[in-house]
Amino acid sequence: MRNEFEHEQLPQEEFERITIDSDQAERIEKPSLSFWQDAWLRLRKNKAAVVSVVVLLLFLILALIGPHLNGHAGDAQNLRHANLPPKIPGIEKMGIFDGVGNLAGKKVDLYEMKKVDEYYWFGTDGLGRDLFTRLWLGTQVSLFIAFVAAAIDMVIGVAYGGISGYYGGRTDDIMQRIVEILIGIPTLVVVILMIMIMDPGIMAIIIAISITGWIGMSRIVRAQTLKYKSQEFVLASRTLGSKDGKIITKHLLPNMLGIIIINTMFTIPNAIFFEAFLSFIGIGLQAPDASLGxxxxxxxxxxxxxxxxxxxxxxxxxxxxxxxxxIGDGLRDALDPKMKD
Structure with missing residues (x-):
């Protein structure tokens, strides 16, 4: 008995034979990506990291041009303009940042009362100095200290950890005993002693932060060096007669560059916070210099x-x-080859 749902046979002319050239059979249509291009694509998918990069760039720009935006010098004192609240043109009509402050428990327009016809966007301090200008000057100083300290930590830490891990043996033992001694001394004690010896200022803070700040980087680089120096590509390079310096710079450092960048990105906020802490407790920058602390x-x-x-x-x-x-979290995910989508 024929099945009533029997399929109809398609006509032969509906089929077409497709031939592929042997030269094109194994062609890769998608362009190959380098390690850094692939990392950039993964980083772009991390929205939090991308937004953080934009915010950081905005703050860097403001730190550079902010002190020149409103026409007030950061160290100019005017006691008649002291303790004024924030007042921003245009926004003042919305009832915020309108120059109204507390005086004897009452809300009064301090600008009108003191007959001040200028605008101080973030207000003034007790000496009449513009806080908007001083804020970005302070941000500039804090970022400068943080970036320089992080760069010094990176250079010393990478060199120290790389030498210790690559040469090993007695060299590694001696260098690691020095590290253990430095770790045993509280960082704050070292910093306070250094600042007491030197005159308080930007250079003293940078040196104080750098004394022990490189230890974490050196231990990470040492561990990575111990991991890679026994790999086949290093053995092959050594067999071909490459010197130690070339092996370190051409083979080991490029493989460790990702983790070095990540660790540096986490070092910068630590340096910013540490500088702010030192300035907050009074052993950092001294008046009239400004920093976030x-x-x-x-x-x-x-x-x-x-x-x-x-x-x-x-x-x-x-x-x-x-x-x-x-940004550090985003870079860690982007530069880690195991973090695939």
Whole structure:
């Protein structure tokens, strides 16, 4: 009995034979990507890291041009303009940043009362200095200290850890005993001693942070060097007569570059926070120099009556810390070959 749902046979002319040239059979249509191109594509998929990069670039630009935007010098004092609240043109009509502050428990327009016809976007301190200008000058100083300290930590840490791990033996034993001694001394004690010996300032803080800051980097680089120096490509290079310097610079460092960059990105926010901490407790930068730490210290003293003095530098340092950490997380995922989509 024929099946009523029997399929109809398709006509032969509906089929066409497709032939592929043997030269094109194994052609790869998708372009090959280098390690860094592949890492960049993975980083772009991390929205938090991309937003953090944009925010960080914005803050870097503001740190450079911010002190010149409103026409007020960061060290110019005018006691008649002291303790003015924030006032921003245009936004003042919305009822915020309108120059209204507390005076004897009442809300009054301090600009009108003091007959000030200028705008101070973030207000002024007790000496009449513009806080907007001082905030970006302080951000500039804090970022400079952090970047320089991180660069010094990276150079010393990579060199120390690379030599220790590559040569091994007695050299490694002696170098690691030195590291263990430095780890046993609290970092804050070393920093305080160095600042007491040297005059307080930017250079003293950079040197103090760099004394023990490189230890973490050196231990990571040493571990990576021990891992890679026994690999086949290093053995092949040594067999071909390559010298130690070439093996380290041409074979070991490129393979460790990703983790070095990641560790450096986490070192920068630590340096920013440490500088702010030193300035906050009074052993960092000294007046009239400004940094995020000194501005937070000044704002903390008058937090009850003038909270805006603490608000803006605290926001900036918080955003910087979060941005650097998110970028570091994004780089760690992007540069790790095991983190595939």
């Amino acid at each position: 000194t501005l937070i210290n000044d704002g903390y003293k008058v937090m009850e009556h003038q909270p805006y003095m603490l608000l803006f530098p605290a926001l900036v340092i918080s955003i910087l810390m979060i941005a650097f950490n998110l």
